[in-house]
Amino acid sequence: MLFFQLTWESFRFAITALKSNLTRTILSLLGVTIGIFAIIAVFTLVDSLEGKIKSSFAFLGTNVMRVDRFPFASGPQDYPWWKYFRRPPGTLAEYKFIEERIQNASAVTISASATATIQAGSNAFEGMALSGVEYTYQDVFEVALEEGRYFSESEIKASRNLAILGKKIANTLYPNQSPIGKEVKIKGMKFTVIGIFEEEGEGFLDLPSKDEACLIPYGAFNKMYYTGRNGLEPTIAAKGLETDIGLVALENELTGLLRAKRGLKPTQEDNFALNKTEFIQNAIGSIFDVISVAGWVIGGFSILVGGFGIANIMFVSVRERTNIIGIQKSLGAKNYFILFQFLFEAICLSLIGGGTGILIVYFLSFVPLGSLDLILSFNNIILGLGVSSAIGVVAGIVPATMAARLDPVEAIRMA
Structure with missing residues (x-):
């Protein structure tokens, strides 16, 4: 109990000393x-920017592997670029096989x-990102709906002319009213909004x-556009298992299935690329890690100067x-x-400075x-306060150790 009382008295002495020399304290x-x-400004900017960019790539899904002609990462240095263009695109038959x-x-x-124009009466929206999907699209990618519902499996198989619209499109075509159950036109074909x-909200870096x-x-999309070789x-x-x-x-299973479906011999190289959507997020994270180090360097010099200033005081x-x-x-002080x-006193000085910077x-x-x-x-608030305390x-x-080791008689005589 005595220890805590003395500790509290020490804290009060420190606060009193700081108040008595306000200009020096500031x-x-x-x-x-x-x-x-x-440091915290750089980290806040980096975290916010990284989060915004990663969220902009949310349309790629998480824990998802795509079958493409081109790899997300750069391929072998000596690989002829034109071979990528000669690779066949994925097909509906390959999807069903897999x-x-x-x-x-x-x-x-x-x-x-595809990019299309959608109309409803005299209203139109140009540059719409139109996608034809299968029923399992909702199981691989997130489909968060504010209103209405997703396609049923029977509607997908029957290639019904149904549509799910983005909020901006809906507000443009049917301002101040719900478009659910109403008709829209895409390339002259009528679709019912479900x-x-x-x-x-507003996109970032012009991403979808x-x-x-x-x-x-998907079947309704094929009525308007040709897909496959020489088409879209x-x-x-495929969405991977959590385990x-x-x-x-x-990746190994998809490679085997695609090679079997495309009839590739054991000596032939793959004519497809399997891309993990996490690759983009990891690449973004690596870039921002470097920026974070730069933030430590920039702020480190300022903190070093501040630490010397506190030590001097x-x-x-x-x-x-x-x-x-x-x-x-x-009088018996330990x-x-x-x-x-x-x-x-030193910690209070540093915490006040750090808290002001965070504020x-x-x-x-x-x-x-x-x-x-x-x-x-x-996390950044805790980091700032932690660094301040450490400084x-x-x-x-x-200085505190020197003061604690002073001989009382010598100390009074020196004064």
Whole structure:
């Protein structure tokens, strides 16, 4: 109990000392404020930007493997680029072949896309991302609906003229009313609207957004567009099992099935590419890791200067209060009481500076930056306060130790 009482008294002494030299206190914490602001500002910007970019690639799905002609990653350096163009696209027959036989996937789907204009009465929306999908599309990719429903399996098999619209398209074609159950025209064909996607908001880096997308059954899409070789290239995608770490089993099985379906001999190379959607997210993460290191370097110098400033002020404080230290020790104050008194002062200085830097970042997060929303995360707040505390301990430990080791008689005589 006595230990806690002495600790509390040490804390009170530290706060009193900071208040008595307010100008010096403010000048001391400026360095830490700037340093923590620089680090947390960079981390907040990096995290917000990384999250926004990754969310913009959400249309690729998670834990998904795609069958493409071109790999997401760069292929072998000596691989002729023209061979990629000679590879055959995926087909509906390959999709059905894979769907019937695959064991290491929770779902397989095929889809094809085109840019189209959609109309409803005198209203029209140009540049719509039109996709023809199978029933299993919802099992591979997220289909979040705000209103209405998804296609039934019988509707997909019958190639019914039904459509699910993005929020922006729906508001353009039918302002101030629900388009559910109403008709729209795509390339002269009438479609009945059965669903509306949840609103995603303004896109980032001009990447696809469901607000400007439309889904229709794959068979209905084929009535308007030719798919396959010399036509629009469909995409086969499979969602891996949760237990398949890295989708290794899925990749091996898809490779075997595609080689068998395409009749490739053992000596022939693959004429397809299997792309994991996580590759893009990992590549983005690697880029931002480098930026984060730069943030540490930029803020590190400021924090270093701030730490030296706090240490310098603490040495001055010890010198100014030498007689008080001598009196306290002569009255029975323990060494740890004196140590904590100056250590708390250094930590308080650093925490106030760090907290101010974090507060500045918080207010800056309200500044509009177009489609990018700055979000100060709880982890970054804890990081800023943790770094501030560490700087306070490092900067104050030596002066505090010197004060704790002073001889009471010598301390009073020096004063």
